[in-house]
Amino acid sequence: MSPGSMGNTGSMGITGATRVTGVIGDPVTHSLSPALHNAAFAALGLDWVSVPFPVSAGRGAQAVEAMRTVGLAGLSVTTPHKDAVAQAADEVSDAVAALGAANCLVASADGRVRAENTDGDGFLGALLEDADTTVQEKTVAVLGAGGAARAISRACADAGAAGVLIVNRTTQRAEVCAGLAGSVGTVAQHADIPGADIVVNATTVGMAPDSAMPCDPALLHRGQIVLDIVYNPSETVWLAAARAAGIRSYNGGSMLVHQAAVAIAHWTGHPAPVDAMRSALQTHLS
Structure with a gap:
């Protein structure tokens, strides 16, 4: 759907066509990443949603496989999984290859998973x-x-x-x-x-x-x-x-917004609406 359409989850609710992204970590319920992602999807008019996925330590590679299995569009990755997902991905960016750690996973059309680092x-x-x-x-x-x-x-x-x-x-x-x-x-x-x-x-x-x-x-x-x-x-x-x-x-608020904005661009192919994401952060921190 094109930006500005009525396809975002805020206006239609989640359907079988909704693309799902999220953030994995241990713990993860405190993460504000889903709020920033969902603000971006709404501003872009995309039928996408982001949710937190608690993944216990030592199971990062299994989360990558689950991403392939259920067809997730992308994942943000936080502690303690950044090293494990980098090793489990099918492809890695130059930054991930150098750092040995990833904080963003991107699903390709052929089902392969690419690891990025947006920090x-x-x-x-x-x-x-x-x-x-x-x-x-x-x-x-x-x-x-x-x-x-x-x-x-x-x-x-x-x-x-x-x-x-x-x-x-x-x-x-x-x-x-x-x-x-x-x-x-x-x-x-x-x-x-x-x-x-x-x-x-x-x-x-x-x-x-x-x-x-x-x-x-x-x-x-x-x-x-x-x-x-x-x-x-x-x-x-x-x-x-x-x-x-x-x-x-x-x-670190602006860094959180900007690294999430890079992830949004990787996942959707659209420039991220940084102003909407910043507003969402301010709302959740106020």
């Missing part, structure tokens, strides 16, 4: 929207070395960052993450954070109900841009401290 693009899109800037010729300090940190580090290097500093408790994981940024990637320490132009918390530290901080906010200063991939709460203790010091600070 890097989501971060760059959020930085441009929120801070009206790019990483080109800037030094980015990435706090953490997990899946999101790996995607962000690689994306920053590809987008022309002058340096990508990986600050993580485990040196071995930091080395892997820095390697994804190529010649501009470096394993760094907390003492290196003040020298960065952009500082991003790429961990879940500070996510409700946690009030911990990924680094001492005294290491941050005016002139830097500080981003947190956490969006719940909308302002973590760390972001609040940075903002109180007069530092430009942004939460």
